Amino acid sequence: MGLFTSRLFWIALLVIAFAATLPLYVSGYILGLLTVAFYFGVFAMSWDLLFGFAGEVNFGPTFLIGTGAYTAGIINNLYGVSPYICIFIGAMAAVVAGFILALPALRVRGPYFGLTTLVAVLMLQNFIVVFAELTGGEIGLTIPDVITINAGANYWLALGFMTVSGAVLYGLSQSPIGLVLQASGQDPVQAGALGFNIVKHKLFAFVVSAFFSGLSGALLVFYFGTASVGTVVDVAVGVNVIVAAVLGGRRTVIGAALGAVFLIVAGEFLRPTGELATFIVSAVALIVVLFFPGGFLGAAMSREART
Amino acid sequence: MDAVSGNFAPTLEVRGLTKRFGGLTAVKNLSFDLRAGEIFGLIGPNGSGKSTAMKSIMGIERPTSGEVIFQGQNVAGLPAHKIARQGFGMVFQHSRPLNRQTVLENIMVALLPDSLLALFHDRALIERAEAIAERVGLGAVMRRKPPTLPFADLRRLELAKAIARDPKVVLVDEPFAGLTLAEVGTFSELIAGFRDEGRAVLLVDHNVKSVAALVDRVLAMYLGEEICTGAASDVMKNETVRRVYLGGAIETSARPETSFHDKEPLLQVENVNVFYGKAQALENVSIHVHKSEFVSVVGLNGAGKTTLFNAISGLLPYTGAIKRGGEPLRGTSAAKIARDGIVQCPESRELFGEMTVRENLDLGGYHLADDVRDKQIEWLFELFPILRERQSQLAQTLSGGEQQMLAIGRALMMQPKILILDEPTLGLAPVILEQLSKALERLRQTSSITMLLGEQNVTFALPHADRVYVLEHARIVWEGDPARFAAEAGEGYL
Ligand SMILES: Nc1ncnc2c1ncn2[C@@H]1O[C@H](COP(=O)(O)OP(=O)(O)OP(=O)(O)O)[C@@H](O)[C@H]1O
Numbered sequence: 093m094g095l096f097t098s099r100l101f102w103i104a105l106l107v108i109a110f111a112a113t114l115p116l117y118v119s120g121y122i123l124g125l126l127t128v129a130f131y132f133g134v135f136a137m138s139w140d141l142l143f144g145f146a147g148e149v150n151f152g153p154t155f156l157i158g159t160g161a162y163t164a165g166i167i168n169n170l171y172g173v174s175p176y177i178c179i180f181i182g183a184m185a186a187v188v189a190g191f192i193l194a195l196p197a198l199r200v201r202g203p204y205f206g207l208t209t210l211v212a213v214l215m216l217q218n219f220i221v222v223f224a225e226l227t228g229g230e231i232g233l234t235i236p237d238v239i240t241i242n243a244g245a246n247y248w249l250a251l252g253f254m255t256v257s258g259a260v261l262y263g264l265s266q267s268p269i270g271l272v273l274q275a276s277g278q279d280p281v282q283a284g285a286l287g288f289n290i291v292k293h294k295l296f297a298f299v300v301s302a303f304f305s306g307l308s309g310a311l312l313v314f315y316f317g318t319a320s321v322g323t324v325v326d327v328a329v330g331v332n333v334i335v336a337a338v339l340g341g342r343r344t345v346i347g348a349a350l351g352a353v354f355l356i357v358a359g360e361f362l363r364p365t366g367e368l369a370t371f372i373v374s375a376v377a378l379i380v381v382l383f384f385p386g387g388f389l390g391a392a393m394s395r396e397a398r399t
Numbered sequence: 400m401d402a403v404s405g406n407f408a409p410t411l412e413v414r415g416l417t418k419r420f421g422g423l424t425a426v427k428n429l430s431f432d433l434r435a436g437e438i439f440g441l442i443g444p445n446g447s448g449k450s451t452a453m454k455s456i457m458g459i460e461r462p463t464s465g466e467v468i469f470q471g472q473n474v475a476g477l478p479a480h481k482i483a484r485q486g487f488g489m490v491f492q493h494s495r496p497l498n499r500q501t502v503l504e505n506i507m508v509a510l511l512p513d514s515l516l517a518l519f520h521d522r523a524l525i526e527r528a529e530a531i532a533e534r535v536g537l538g539a540v541m542r543r544k545p546p547t548l549p550f551a552d553l554r555r556l557e558l559a560k561a562i563a564r565d566p567k568v569v570l571v572d573e574p575f576a577g578l579t580l581a582e583v584g585t586f587s588e589l590i591a592g593f594r595d596e597g598r599a600v601l602l603v604d605h606n607v608k609s610v611a612a613l614v615d616r617v618l619a620m621y622l623g624e625e626i627c628t629g630a631a632s633d634v635m636k637n638e639t640v641r642r643v644y645l646g647g648a649i650e651t652s653a654r655p656e657t658s659f660h661d662k663e664p665l666l667q668v669e670n671v672n673v674f675y676g677k678a679q680a681l682e683n684v685s686i687h688v689h690k691s692e693f694v695s696v697v698g699l700n701g702a703g704k705t706t707l708f709n710a711i712s713g714l715l716p717y718t719g720a721i722k723r724g725g726e727p728l729r730g731t732s733a734a735k736i737a738r739d740g741i742v743q744c745p746e747s748r749e750l751f752g753e754m755t756v757r758e759n760l761d762l763g764g765y766h767l768a769d770d771v772r773d774k775q776i777e778w779l780f781e782l783f784p785i786l787r788e789r790q791s792q793l794a795q796t797l798s799g800g801e802q803q804m805l806a807i808g809r810a811l812m813m814q815p816k817i818l819i820l821d822e823p824t825l826g827l828a829p830v831i832l833e834q835l836s837k838a839l840e841r842l843r844q845t846s847s848i849t850m851l852l853g854e855q856n857v858t859f860a861l862p863h864a865d866r867v868y869v870l871e872h873a874r875i876v877w878e879g880d881p882a883r884f885a886a887e888a889g890e891g892y893l
């Protein structure tokens with residue numbers, strides 16, 4: 093294991109170093125695509141911390157993402173504050189919203205937690221539509237400021253952000269806290285009897301997940317220049333996040349980012365096939381989930397373990 | 400012992416502990432003291448509230464009333480993690496270790512602080528975990544992962560986790576269930592070791608002999624209440640304890656194989672091999688069972704009993720032949736095999752936890768006509784009276800032994816022609832064993848049912864068998880009638 097984790101580290105480093113050179117020779121179009129994919133990767137990694145380690149299925153990742161995105165956007169729209177401050181406030185809003193949601197939700201067991209998170213997304217969606225004056229409603233919210241318009245700079249920002257988030261989330265998953273989270277996920281009664289406050293640990297995982305989701309959502313809308321329900325709140329977006337994480341490999345964190353990049357890039361390449369694109373990507377996802385439940389990275393690691 | 404412990408205030412004082420679930424009082428006004436360096440036993444029939452008492456002390460269940468005084472301070476009502484941090488450890492009957500982590504890492508989890516600042520692994524912690532692994536006899540396997548370990552080692556891991564943080568009070572629920580005779584001996588020594596280290600140990604188990612040998616004092620309970628407390632030998636002599644818990648002796652009555660006149664045995668297993676990946680779980684196994692015959696397959700953990708039964712039930716691919724009435728079963732689906740009357744009551748019980756007792760039984764008798772089903776249920780309720788009382792309780796909230804009765808009951812509801820019972824005695828109180836024994840005897844006499852019984856508990860397996868097979872390391876190593884078993888194959892079992 094020790095050898096392989098360090099191997100994983102070197103491979104990741106190589107891939108990131110290579111990715112960092114892309115703006116020197118690929119088109120702005122591809123850079124744009126990958127920029128979105130990287131933010132998406134952070135959504136998926138945050139989700140995996142909660143599902144893969146704490147064992148809680150969050151059906152509403154977009155509740156956290158959307159809260160971060162819209163809060164940042166609205167503040168910028170209303171007060172014209174600097175994007176960085178808006179993004180920070182957005183992330184904090186996601187943390188607070190996540191905390192308020194999780195505190196009662198984590199007390200209910202099993203599938204009810206997932207249902208609660210799903211309902212939260214629907215509520216957020218309704219809120220945005222009803223308070224259209226504030227949020228831009230169904231048309232979407234225009235965000236006046238941008239961080240930069242340089243495609244290369246945007247790309248590097250996204251890559252750097254994903255790398256740092258990945259390192260933090262992965263580190264956390266491998267730390268003693270990650271172990272306790274796994275133990276609580278598998279057998280909460282026993283973890284309690286071993287002296288661990290399960291609600292505290294799961295709440296912590298939820299808050300960390302919320303922070304990175306919200307931060308990434310806020311960065312994404314500043315990149316887009318708009319925030320809309322269809323891009324950061326819709327249940328379908330949440331499903332994509334989940335599919336990306338499962339595709340990449342549950343409990344691997346890094347795999348989730350791979351899954352996200354795959355999903356976004358494949359979707360784009362298949363765009364000429366029209367409606368078929370969604371179908372093909374979903375079919376691939378289904379096959380991977382059914383036949384390689386460990387996902388891309390899970391399959392690779394078990395091969396590694398066997399040899 | 401008494402000379403030492405008598406001088407000190409008890410470590411744990413339980414006063415008037417009561418736990419109600421809705422209308423059911425599982426534990427009623429229970430009081431006892433637990434001293435440092437003492438093993439205190441808790442015995443009683445299935446469903447008498449032993450596990451509930453333990454969980455209420457540990458804070459896993461919130462006591463309805465009463466006090467749990469630990470070193471002078473009442474901890475009743477605190478959540479489990481707080482009670483654990485005060486110096487309590489509990490060994491669970493069922494647990495799910497972290498399968499992707501090594502044994503050592505599993506022990507380390509138990510040593511971690513309950514803190515969100517614990518971001519880095521601590522060297523000292525690893526050494527401490529290694530010492531604990533050695534202490535419980537996991538030294539040789541601490542770098543392996545739990546799924547590759549034999550059952551007894553998984554139980555050792557539970558002991559290791561419970562004592563990891565050096566608790567003053569250790570609660571142990573059914574440590575001997577499913578262990579072989581030799582393993583029970585080792586575990587007894589380990590638990591005696593906890594006492595010698597000055598811990599206060601509360602022990603629950605249905606293995607009366609081992610409990611009696613180990614405890615300093617024992618409390619017998621029935622229907623949530625104390626019957627009597629004292630030295631094991633006195634408690635076992637108590638009239639009520641004998642009646643409600645120990646029951647009578649199990650009687651033997653084998654019939655010679657020549658008394659079965661079918662030309663071709665009803666069930667034939669011929670040269671069967673089963674592999675799990677590279678590991679061979681059954682090697683050239685051949686057995687046969689005549690119509691109406693009762694056959695026991697005796698074997699220790701991991702010998703391959705469950706694999707054999709799963710192959711017969713059509714749940715596993717195998718080479719060789721399994722025939723019923725001369726017709727090969729290969730190619731018949733597991734569902735069809737079961738519908739046709741080969742019914743297995745698996746060791747893992749496989750109950751529908753979120754359904755009531757009654758619903759579980761009704762599902763078993765789903766294919767029966769209404770009046771037949773009602774009669775069958777009536778008969779079952781006579782066999783296991785507690786199930787009648789618990790008809791509307793969710794299966795997952797039943798006590799360990801009650802779940803076992805329900806699993807056997809559901810199998811019987813299917814009116815099997817060939818009944819396969821895999822380790823039915825696991826977790827059953829002696830008195831229930833006696834009842835089950837009588838029920839099997841009645842079945843044997845009043846019906847033409849054929850039975851295949853897998854057991855490592857030979858005191859139960861032998862009396863109910865016309866013939867016995869011994870399965871060891873994937874192979875049949877002995878076959879004969881039960882009377883010859885003790886002399887020829889009994890080593891390691893008796
Ligand atoms: N959550 C619950 N809801 C309702 N009834 C319960 C619940 N938990 C336990 N019971 C009931 O309380 C009684 C005591 O159960 P407990 O598990 O303490 O028995 P036990 O003495 O440990 O029995 P066994 O020897 O079979 O393990 C049982 O009749 C059981 O069905």
Ligand SMILES: [Mg+2]
Pocket residue numbers: 449450451572798799800
């Ligand atoms: Mg019990």
